[in-house]
Amino acid sequence: MVTLKRTLLGALTPLFMGLSLSAAASEPSIGYVMKVTGDASVIIDGKLQTATVGMPVYVGSVVKTGGNGSLGVTLSDSTLLSFGPNSELSLDAFAFEPAENNLKLSAKISHGTLDYVSGVIAHLKPEAVEINTPTGTIGVRGTHFLVKVDG
Secondary structure (H helix, E strand, O other), X not given: OHHHHHHHHHHHHHHHHXXXXXXXXXXXXXXXXXXXXXXXXXEEOOEEEEOOOOOEEOOOOEEEEOOOOXXXXXXXXXXXEXXXXXXXXXXXXXXXXXXXXXXXXXXXXXXXXXXXXXXXXXXXXXXXXXXXXXXXXXXXXXXXXEEEEOO
């Protein structure tokens, strides 16, 4: 019995040692990729990963699309973010704890197009949502908008 436990532990140890949780992955996800077309990726903890439906996104994630790509992300407060070709957006801050009035969404689109549909955060506390661009900040007040940033 002791030999079996040691053998099993010895066989599993390399598997567990290979599982190093990234900083982002140790935090709860803030949303998920819901649609992918063409060339699209998500950078998590500096690691570029091909975007797939169901992939989680975290604070600090960067969403990117290529020339033939589009991508849709739904955040946990039901905010919808849709990206067209050649887009890049970083998810800089997110808090969704309505009972504690801890609400925040901050993101920066550096280039491309973003179709934004407000979720619960913008409806409960509109001033807690900001979408930054290289030339300004969009203050969201519970709305739907499309922004294009050349770059």
